[in-house]
Amino acid sequence: MAALAQQVVDAGAPGVVVRVEDGHGRVTEIVRQAAWARADAGLAVADQFRMGSNTKTMVATLVLQLVAEHRVNLTDTVEKWLPGQVPGGRAITVRMLLDHTSGLFDITHDPAVLAAFLGQDAHQWTPRELLAAGVRHAPLFPPGRQFSYSNTNYIALGLILERATGRSLGTLVQQRIARPLGLTHTYLADSPATSSRQAHGYEPDAAHLALYLPPGVPAGTSFAGPARGAWVDTTAINHSTLWAAGGIVSTAADWARFDRALLSGRLLPAAQLEEMKATVPEDPKDPSGNGYGLGLRKVVFPCGTVWGHDGQAAGYSSVAYTDAAGRGTVTILVPTIFGLAAPAAAAAEQALEQAAVCAVLGEPGPRA
Numbered sequence: 001m002a003a004l005a006q007q008v009v010d011a012g013a014p015g016v017v018v019r020v021e022d023g024h025g026r027v028t029e030i031v032r033q034a035a036w037a038r039a040d041a042g043l044a045v046a047d048q049f050r051m052g053s054n055t056k057t058m059v060a061t062l063v064l065q066l067v068a069e070h071r072v073n074l075t076d077t078v079e080k081w082l083p084g085q086v087p088g089g090r091a092i093t094v095r096m097l098l099d100h101t102s103g104l105f106d107i108t109h110d111p112a113v114l115a116a117f118l119g120q121d122a123h124q125w126t127p128r129e130l131l132a133a134g135v136r137h138a139p140l141f142p143p144g145r146q147f148s149y150s151n152t153n154y155i156a157l158g159l160i161l162e163r164a165t166g167r168s169l170g171t172l173v174q175q176r177i178a179r180p181l182g183l184t185h186t187y188l189a190d191s192p193a194t195s196s197r198q199a200h201g202y203e204p205d206a207a208h209l210a211l212y213l214p215p216g217v218p219a220g221t222s223f224a225g226p227a228r229g230a231w232v233d234t235t236a237i238n239h240s241t242l243w244a245a246g247g248i249v250s251t252a253a254d255w256a257r258f259d260r261a262l263l264s265g266r267l268l269p270a271a272q273l274e275e276m277k278a279t280v281p282e283d284p285k286d287p288s289g290n291g292y293g294l295g296l297r298k299v300v301f302p303c304g305t306v307w308g309h310d311g312q313a314a315g316y317s318s319v320a321y322t323d324a325a326g327r328g329t330v331t332i333l334v335p336t337i338f339g340l341a342a343p344a345a346a347a348a349e350q351a352l353e354q355a356a357v358c359a360v361l362g363e364p365g366p367r368a
Contacts, residue, residue: 052311060295158244201315
C-alpha cells in the first residue's frame with residue numbers, strides 16, 4: 001500500500017493519507033506528499049480534512065436516531081416539516097431525501113452556488129438560501145421514480161433535523177455523535193479553515209482544470225485562491241455551500257471510529273441500521289453493483305463488499321469504508337478533487353482503494 005500511495009503522488013496528486021484498520025487491532029498509516037506541496041505545509045495522518053459528502057452518513061444517522069425515538073418518520077413528507085418551502089413537497093418523503101429518489105435538482109449545478117463552491121463568490125450561504133436555490137429549478141423526475149444523487153436532499157434533511165429538535169445541526173453532531181464517541185477533531189464547519197491542523201487543499205489552475213471538467217460544467221470554470229505553480233490553494237474557500245450535504249471536518253482516525261460505531265450498532269438500533277442498509281441501485285443497469293441506502297453506500301469491489309461513502313469539497317477528496325460488522329476500516333484522504341482526474345492518477349487511486357479494501361477483507365489485492 002505504501003508503494004501504491006506513492007504512485008498516487010507520482011501520478012500528480014499533491015498528497016495522500018491512508019489509514020487501514022484490519023479488524024484485529026493492527027492499524028496501518030501511510031502519508032505521501034509531493035515536494036511542492038510540502039513547501040506549504042507538511043501533510044500528516046492526524047490532519048483535519050473537509051470530508052465532503054461523507055457528511056451525509058452522519059446526517060442520516062441523526063435522522064434515523066430521531067426515527068428510533070419516534071420523533072420523525074421515514075414516511076413523513078417534506079411539506080410536514082418544511083411547509084411551503086419545497087414545491088411538490090407533499091409527494092416527497094424523508095426516505096426519498098435520504099436515498100436520493102426525491103427527484104430534486106442538485107444545488108451544485110446552480111450557477112450561483114457553483115460560483116461560491118469554486119471560491120469565485122464570497123457570499124455566505126444560509127441553509128434556507130441553498131434549499132431555495134435547489135427548488136427554483138424543475139425537478140428531474142416525479143418523486144420516488146429513480147435514483148439521482150442530489151445535495152439538495154441533505155440540505156432539506158438538515159433543516160428538518162433543526163425543526164424537529166430545535167437545535168442547530170452543528171450542536172446535534174456534537175451532542176449525539178462526536179462527544180459520545182470521543183471524536184475530538186470532528187465538527188460541522190461552514191467557513192474557511194479555522195484550525196492550523198487542517199490540511200491544505202489544492203485544485204489545478206484554470207488551464208489544467210479545463211482538461212478534466214466533467215460534462216455540464218461551463219467552460220472557463222476555475223477555482224479561486226493563491227497560485228502554486230500549476231495549482232491553486234483552495235484551503236481558504238468559503239464552504240457555506242456544503243453544510244448538511246458536505247460540511248463536516250474530521251480526521252482519518254476520527255472517521256474510522258465513527259464508521260466502526262455505526263456499522264457495529266453503537267449509534268443506531270438494529271431496525272434503523274437495517275433501514276440504512278436497504279439500498280437502491282446507483283446504476284439501474286447493474287442492480288447487483290453499488291447501491292445507495294439511507295446516507296450509506298454499498299460499494300462492491302472485486303474482493304468483496306464494503307459500506308461507507310465518499311466525499312468532495314474544493315481541494316479535498318475522501319473515501320471511507322468498513323466491513324459489514326464494523327470491524328475493519330479504510331480511510332483515504334487526498335487534498336484535491338480534479339488532481340485525481342488525470343487517467344494515471346485516477347487509476348493509481350483506485351488501485352490503492354482496492355488494495356486497502358482487500359486488506360481489510362483478508363483477500364489478495366493489487367500490487368504496485
